[in-house]
Amino acid sequence: MLNSQSLDVVLWVISGWLLIGLLGILTLHRFTFIARVLFPLGGIGGLVLAVAAFRSLINGGTQNRLLPIGLPQLHFHLSLDALSAFFLLVLGVAVFGISIFSAGYFRNSTGTAPGLLCLEFHFFLASMALVLVAADAYVFMLAWESMALSSYFLVTANHRLPKIRAAGFLYLLIAHIGAIALLLSFGVLQANTGNYTFSNMRMQSLSPFWASVAFLLAVFGFSAKAGILPLHIWLPEAHPAAPSPVSALMSGVMLKMAIYGMLRVCFDLLRVHIWWWGVLLLVLGLATALFGVVFAAVQSDMKRLLAYSSIENVGLIFAALGLALLFSSYGMNLIAALALTACLFHVAAHAIFKSLLFLTTGSVLHATGERNLGRLGGLIRFMPWVAWLALIGILASSGLPPFSGFISEWLLLQSFLFTPGLPQPFLNMLIPVATASIALTAALAGYTMVKFCGVVFLGQPREEKLNQAHDANLFEKIGMAWLAIITITLGLAPNFIIRLIDPVTRVLVNQGLAAQSKSNGWWLLTPTSMARASYGPLYFLLGVVGAIALAFILVRVLYHARLRRSAAWGGGHPWANSRMQDTAEGYGQPIRQVFEPFFAMKRHLPKPEDIEPRYEVIVEDKFWNGVYMPVVRVTEFVSSIVGRLQRGRISIYLLYSFITLIFLLILVPSARK
Amino acid sequence: MTDLSIQLINLFASFLLLLAFAMLAQRRVVNLVQIYAMQGLTVVAATSVVAYVTHQNQLYYSAAMTLVLKVFLIPWILRRLIKRLDIRWDVETLINIPSMMLIGIVLVIFSFNLALPIASLSTSISPGTLGIALACVLLSFMMMITRSKALPQVIGFLSMENALVFAATSATSGMPMVVELGIALDVLVGVFILGVFMFQIREQFESLDISHLENLKEE
Known part of the structure; x- marks a missing residue:
């Protein structure tokens, strides 16, 4: 195995996953075997994949x-380059944690049979890996669609609930609309040669117009999968509907497939870059990021909160990508490489910490049966591991040093600081606004994560039953701990990761950061030059730990040093009970006020005479009524017109064909001339 | 010799056209079957003449098959159907036969006009028949549109197929045998299935009037 080529290993892992899926369907109801043997085996497959990609x-x-294999004359073209390898590495690392977690997570419940779930899960993994090694449009679309289909079935694992079926349908619909756009994009990219291999597409030189058409179609198609505005609508519905490991896979890994596709099309297949492409991506990404984080801040369902946070992170990644495209269109390849590094670093960081966070929500859900933040609280005492x-995931997600999220956001801001070098004054004026909105997003992300952590784990339990909450089981702990360790490693050894990103940026923009960033030693990150900016996570960690230790010692030595337990969030009230502590709604209220134009809110306030006073606020997405409902209405109107053709009389139908035939026959002579 | 045979083929072609018009105007179901059988016979005769002139032996097989299938077997099946469905004396009310005839004439002119440039390029022995065959197809189609009972529609469909076979044999000297076998089988199977359907339709609606199918429309 060690001597074989990495691509072969990848293919073996893919077939291994398919085999595990088939084994699952053969042992449909043997729950213990599936959970304890097949899922961990799949996880080991992920590890092998990661090693091969590495x-x-x-x-x-x-x-x-x-x-x-495949259709005659249309064999599978596969290829493994640095870009694929990097995403495969991310996929493998995340899958290992998620699969091990799944071994302990899935219960023998009344929903989908465990064997079927195992089949769908591993087909999902295999199709994602296949997307990454595809080297022609045919394989790519095949894998892309099987990815959408298998994840659709995973989302609707609990298909007896109508709400989940509706969420699944919405997801499938948008995934397919996106796929059509991708198909058209590839159709433009092959430039009438009839050869759909990526190597052929690379050789075509499209006119700026057609290149832009291909680019816009690709943006549409991939943003449908990534959840970019205004195609994000499925994401907050589908992620909470899915079982937690599946949400982790979808949010952590599947969204990154769209990023991979964007990188592949924009930097690899399209050889020309036009500056407004980058601006478009930048604007889309920033709008998405801001939108996602504002909505995340006001959610009261923990999985919806994380789903909106995923929208925000993907938006940031898109913005970094747009920035890289912008620099690259002006030939500033080194800075483009910096933006790309930020983009890829965030891909890796987000894949790991968002998977981790979704997995923890799974454990909380199992222990308490609650997803509503208003009914959780104080879980740190019952579930310390979780x-x-x-x-750790929360700190990384908030973008705090020394964790992984910080580094990517820092790199992104660094690359923004280079924009004054752009030869367009108009852009130069616009960029500070963008930078400010990135900073705002990062701050709000921190705010959201404080809410998530504080309401779920700190304070007092809001319900009686929470006192019986039990900690995660062994498999779940291993899975989460693995992802947590990777998150910490990403944060502490950024130079090492940048060394891995270096070959990717060299392939895409002919520049890399590795040599420069570690020029001052492995432990000091200097992306451009020492004079400009540098960051030593380990020193930072030492500083933080030192400060905390100092404070601890000072409190112990100089202060009274006793451990005093009192009501959390009590604010000095002696009789504070769990109902009086700050809630998710209360915590989100300022954001709801400040960003009121963003939301369509339905509020129910208690009246003084109410016997059972009830406060309720439902925050809805304006896009739903503003963009989607008009489309639905137009579709219904058109179908009602078309429906009038349907008369139910055979003679009328025959008349239709007759008239069509006569019409075509009339056309024939004129066409011949 | 060839001159005579061309005349013969043209004669049969005009027969076919005449029968198509007759079918359009015929009200009684039993007579429709009769006309269908005569149409089949005309096709057989035309095919045999073409086979004799062009020395293509496979066309004899084709003619024999048409004879067995369309002159004897299918009319027999249809007559049995009529007997069992007890619609022997059914008369269909047709509205406005004269104007239907006029439309038919317009269709014939149209198809001649359409076939003219194709016929001038054709190398077969009787290029003029293509227009007639096309006209027959359109007339049968029109018959299907105007009838409201199931059985006449089936006959319209079958006569359309007759016209197609005629077009194939006389205008282009025959289709490949495999294709012809396939079509013959299709027609036979089609008749069987339609027969079954007719029984079902009557079971459901107690009538063969297909306007009842309108109820199946989704609101």
Whole structure:
């Protein structure tokens, strides 16, 4: 195995996953076997995948393979280059944690049979890996669609609830609309040569108009999958509907497939770059990020909150991508590489910490049966493992040093600071606004995460039953701990990750950061030059730990040093009970006020004479009524017109064909001339 | 010799057209079957003449098959159907036969006009028949549109197929045998299925009037 090529290993892992899926369907109801043997095996597959991708990244180079399967004359073109390898690495690392977690998570419940779930899960994994090694449009679309389908079935695992079926349908619909756009985009990219391999597309030089058409179609198609405004609508519905490991996979990994696709099309297949493309992506990304984080701040369902936070993070990644495209269109490749590094770093960081956070919500859900933040609280005492592991994810997600989220946001801001070098004064004036909105997003993300952590884990339990909450089981702990360790590693050893990103940016924009960033030692990150900016996570960590230790010692030595337990969030009230502590709604209220124009709110306020006073606020997405409902109405109107053709009389139908035939026959002579 | 045979083929073609008009105007179901059988016979005769002139032996097989299938077997099946459905004396009310005839004439002119440039390029022995065949197809189609009972519609469909076979044999000297076999089988199976359907329709609506199917429309 060690001597074989990385691509072969990847293919073996893909077939292994498919095999595990088939085994699952053969042992449909043997729950213990599926949970304890098949899922961990799939996780080990992920680890093997990660190792293979890692080796490929270190060794460099591109491996190609032509598999004689598929339609005749249309074999599978596969290839593994640095870009694929990096995403495969992320996929493998995340899958290991999620699969091990799943081994302990899935219960033998009345929903989908465990074998079926196992099949869908591993097909999902295999199709994602296949997307990453596809080297022609045919394989790519095949894998892309099987990814959408298998994840649709995973989302609707609990298909007896109508709400979940509706969420699944919305997801499937938008996924397919996106896929059509992608198909058209590839159709434009092959430039009438009839050859749909990526290597052929690379050789085509499209006119600016057609290149822009291909680019816009790709943006539409991939943003439908990534949840970019205004195609994000499925994401907050589908992610909470799915079982938690599936939400983790979808949010952590599947959204990144869209980013991979964007990178592949924009930087690899399209050789020309036009400056407004980058601006478009930048604007889309920033709008999405801001929108996502504002909505995340006012959610009261923990999985919806994380789903909106995913929208925000993908928006940031898109913005970084747009910035890289912008720089690259002006030939500023080194800075483009910096923005790309920020983009890829955030891909890796978000994949890991968002998976971790979704997994912790799964554990909380199992222990308490609650997703509503208003009914949780104080879980750190009953579920210390989950709480502390979640805290790591929360800190990374808030973009705090020394965790992974900080580094990508820092790199992104660094690349924004280079924009004054752009040769367009108009853009130069616009960029500070963008930078400010990035900073705002980062701050609000922190706010949201404080809410998530504080309401779920701190304070007093809001319900009686929370006192019986139990901690995660062993498999769940291993899975989450793995992701937490990776998150910490990403944060503490950024130079090492940048060394891995370096070959990718070299492939895409012919520049890399590795040599520069570690020029001042492995532990000091200097993306451009020492004079400009540098960051030493380890020193920072030492500083933080030192300060905390100092404070601890000072409190112990100089202060009274006793541990005093009192009501959390009590604010000095002696009789504070769990109902009086700050709630998710209360905490989100300022944001709701400040960003009121963003929301469509339905509020129910208690009246003084109410016997059972009730306060309720439902925050809805304005896009739903503003964009989607008009489309629905137009569709219904058109169908009602078309429906009038349907008379139910055979003679009328025959008349239709007759008239069509006569019409075509009349056309024939004129067409011949 | 060839001159005579061309005349013969043209004669049969005009027969076919005449029968198509007759079918359009015929009200009694039993007579429709009779006309259908005569149409089949005309096609058989035309095919045999073409086979004799062009020395293509496979066309004899084709003619024999048409004879067995369309002159004997299918009319027999249809007559049995009529007997069992007890619609022997059914008369269909047709509205406005004269104007239907006029539309038919317009269709014939149209198809001649359409076939003219194609016929001038054709190398077959009787290029003029293509227009007639096309006209027959359109007339049968029109018959299907104007009838409201199930059985006449089936006959309209079958006569359309007759016209197609005629077009194939006389205008282009025959289709490949495989294709012809396939079509023959299709027609036979189609008749069987339609027969079953007719029984079902009557079971459901106690009538063969297909306007009852309108009730199946989704609101």
